[in-house]
Amino acid sequence: MSILYRSEAERGRIWAGIFAAEAPDLPFHIWPDTGNPEAIEYLIAWQPPADLLRSLTNLKVLFSIGAGVDQIGLDQVPETVSVVRMVEPGIASGMVEFATMAVLALHRNVLDYQRAQRSAEWRQLEVVPAAQRRVGIMGLGVLGQAVLQALAPFGFALRGWSRTPKQLPGIACYSGSDGLEAFLGGSDILVCLLPLTDATRHILDQRLFTRLPKGAALVNLGRGGHLDQAALLEVLDSGRLSAAVLDVCEPEPLPSGHPFWQHPSILLTPHIAAVTRPETSARIVLENIRRYRRGEPLRNVVDRAAGY
Numbered sequence: 225m226s227i228l229y230r231s232e233a234e235r236g237r238i239w240a241g242i243f244a245a246e247a248p249d250l251p252f253h254i255w256p257d258t259g260n261p262e263a264i265e266y267l268i269a270w271q272p273p274a275d276l277l278r279s280l281t282n283l284k285v286l287f288s289i290g291a292g293v294d295q296i297g298l299d300q301v302p303e304t305v306s307v308v309r310m311v312e313p314g315i316a317s318g319m320v321e322f323a324t325m326a327v328l329a330l331h332r333n334v335l336d337y338q339r340a341q342r343s344a345e346w347r348q349l350e351v352v353p354a355a356q357r358r359v360g361i362m363g364l365g366v367l368g369q370a371v372l373q374a375l376a377p378f379g380f381a382l383r384g385w386s387r388t389p390k391q392l393p394g395i396a397c398y399s400g401s402d403g404l405e406a407f408l409g410g411s412d413i414l415v416c417l418l419p420l421t422d423a424t425r426h427i428l429d430q431r432l433f434t435r436l437p438k439g440a441a442l443v444n445l446g447r448g449g450h451l452d453q454a455a456l457l458e459v460l461d462s463g464r465l466s467a468a469v470l471d472v473c474e475p476e477p478l479p480s481g482h483p484f485w486q487h488p489s490i491l492l493t494p495h496i497a498a499v500t501r502p503e504t505s506a507r508i509v510l511e512n513i514r515r516y517r518r519g520e521p522l523r524n525v526v527d528r529a530a531g532y
């Protein structure tokens with residue numbers, strides 16, 4: 225029985241060190257060294273190729289190295305293999321930092337001041353109190369809830385939207401397609417922290433943008449596939465939306481010459497909002513493997529029908 229890690233090799237060496245120290249009975253291979261492929265029961269990967277999955281005939285659990293699993297292509301993973309997504313404190317704290325930075329930057333007009341600076345213009349904009357700024361988070365999962373908790377002390381008026389109904393203290397909660405319009409109508413800053421599924425692909429489209437208050441701003445921290453890029457350009461250029469912070473794009477990297485690179489109302493970052501930390505995630509995967517070997521249910525198993 226052994227483990228195969230197929231992602232960035234440098235981080236893999238940190239994982240290997242932790243497994244060697246804490247689970248010396250579990251051989252740990254870093255791809256392309258697979259050892260005997262038939263001995264591999266656990267695969268840790270971001271995007272495992274189909275031929276690799278086919279060659280691991282005794283695979284039991286596929287651990288996504290990320291919180292999202294859309295990049296895996298769930299339909300190519302045999303039904304006998306459990307897919308587990310990454311829930312670990314490193315991702316949550318990175319996302320909290322980045323989302324807070326993005327919301328505060330939009331709240332305090334950082335993109336407007338950057339444009340003004342470039343044209344040497346000294347112009348003070350009205351300071352809107354946080355209590356009068358409504359921040360809406362799409363996705364009330366591990367990351368959406370962590371971000372809401374971090375934003376609460378600033379005094380923003382917070383709301384969230386999820387697939388199934390939720391009750392969260394201090395948060396106006398909406399759910400499902402019935403709740404979407406009311407949720408959007410009170411979101412001055414909209415943050416997308418949804419998983420990418422058949423139900424959420426291109427959810428950030430023209431129709432959604434026109435339901436936001438005029439001058440609203442967007443933060444996309446989910447996946448590039450959530451966004452209809454042409455629709456965003458149109459609403460930014462017409463002034464319907466004031467600004468966007470985009471950490472994810474489709475494709476990644478964004479091709480040179482793409483209009484997002486130079487757009488004055490877009491702050492673009494290269495999918496770095498939250499990065500899985502080997503030191504914390506390796507121990508969480510190891511604990512889950514131990515649960516599995518004891519016959520206990522795995523934590524954070526993906527619901528294949530829902531796609532997340």
Ligand code: NAP
Pocket residue numbers: 290291292293315319362363364365366367368385386387388389400417418419420421423424445446447471472495496497498499532
């Ligand atoms: P999670 O715990 O699975 O939460 C997902 C949330 O989205 C849940 O609240 C779920 O609703 C909601 N949702 C799913 N489908 C929906 C739909 N059709 N309509 C309305 N709500 C829906 O996931 P997470 O750990 O918070 O991660 C969220 C996503 O963040 C990941 O999938 C990934 O794409 C992205 N991410 C990005 C980065 C980055 O660096 N940019 C890093 C990590 C993760 P229910 O609560 O009702 O199930």
Ligand code: GLV
Pocket residue numbers: 289290291292293310315498500
């Ligand atoms: C990163 O995007 C992740 O899904 O963890």
